[in-house]
Amino acid sequence: SVGHSYNNFFPTVQLRYEFAESLIGRAVYSKTIARPGFNQLTTSTLIDPSSDSVTQGNPNLKPTTSDNFDLSLEYYLDNGGIASAGVFDKELSNYIINKEEQGVTFPNNGLFAGFTGAAKVYTFANINSAHARGIELNYQQKFSTLPGWLAGFGVGANYTYVDSSGEIRPGDHSQLPSTSRNTGNFMVFYDLGGFSANLGAYYVSKDIFGVGSSxxxxxxxxxxxxxxxxxxxxFDDQWSVFFNAKNLTNTRLKFTEGPAADRPIQREFYGQTYMAGVRFKL
Incomplete structure (x- = not known):
């Protein structure tokens, strides 16, 4: 049985300045917390003598806290449109990473019967400090001034760049796990006369999924x-039909050993998903 007790203070300060009726600047400071997940804290242990590996949680993990600084400039367009740009800095304490330990020895008896040498242990750990800094860009506009049926068209796009760093191994500072440098969305939408449609594209660059020994x-x-x-x-206020199609590109989820794409260790294919139906509102 492991217990933890801690106190936290989470202030938020927001400043807003109106340069013009449609041009707003914002500055925000906040402090936040992210507690470990169950699989990270659990004391359960998965033992695999055939590969001399042990997977276990870490009940001594501390929650991650973050001091967040955000600056943004927002320009509000006609017909609900917006163009905005922002910068952010998140200073993280006790960031949680998955960790691989090599050369750990276990007694060749009891639960660990069958272990013939040094084992690999996959677990979780805190790193003292880390940061994630970057920019955010966003644009959305419906072209309601176009003539006739063209007035239903609109576009939207956003992009985020993140520069993150933490000491994931002693003396080795690297991009933080599960943090992609580039993320972007682009959509073309149509909304007019009861019909609405949205074609959306999503891109995320590579990121570290698991921290190894090197x-x-x-x-x-x-x-x-x-x-x-x-x-x-x-059709009216009560009846409507819908159709959704996901993953039209049949994008695979691909994991590699190292950052290069030429050492794959796992691929997952999901195909396309289609859903159609009728909605009725009382």
Whole structure:
């Protein structure tokens, strides 16, 4: 039985300045917390003598806290449109990473019967400090001023760049796990006369999925691009039909040993998903 007790203070300070009626600047400071997940804290142990490996949680993990600084400039367009840009800095304490320990010895008896040498232990650990800094860009606009049926069209796009760093191994500072440098979305939508549709594209660059004993054995999730479609037609205030199609590009989830794409260790294919139906509102 392991217990933890701690106190936290989470202030938030927000400043807003109106340069013009449609141009707003914001500055925000906040402090936040992210507690470990159950699989990270659990004391359960998975033992595999055939590969001399042990997987276990770490009940001594501390929650991650973050001091967040955000600056943004927002320009509000006609017909609900917006163009905005922002910068952010997140200073993290006790960031949680998955960790691989090599050369750990266990007694060749009891639960560990069958272990013939040094084992690998996969677990979780805190690192003292880390940061994630970057920029955010966003644009959305419906072209309601176009003539006739063209007035239903609109576009939207956003992009985030993240520069993150933490000491994932002693003396080795690297991009934080599960943090992609580049993430982007682009959509073309239509909304007019009861019919609405959205074709959306999503891109995320590669990121570290699992921390190994060295940079050569880190597990990376490779870049992904996917395309989704959603459409709805409302006959009246009560009846409507819809159609959704996900992963039109049949994007695979690919994991590699090291950052390069030429050392794959796992691929997952999901195909396309289609869903159609009728909605009725009381």
């Amino acid at each position: 940079s050569a054995t880190d597990i990376w999730s490779q870049p992904r691009f996917s395309l989704d479609l959603g459409a709805t037609y409302a």
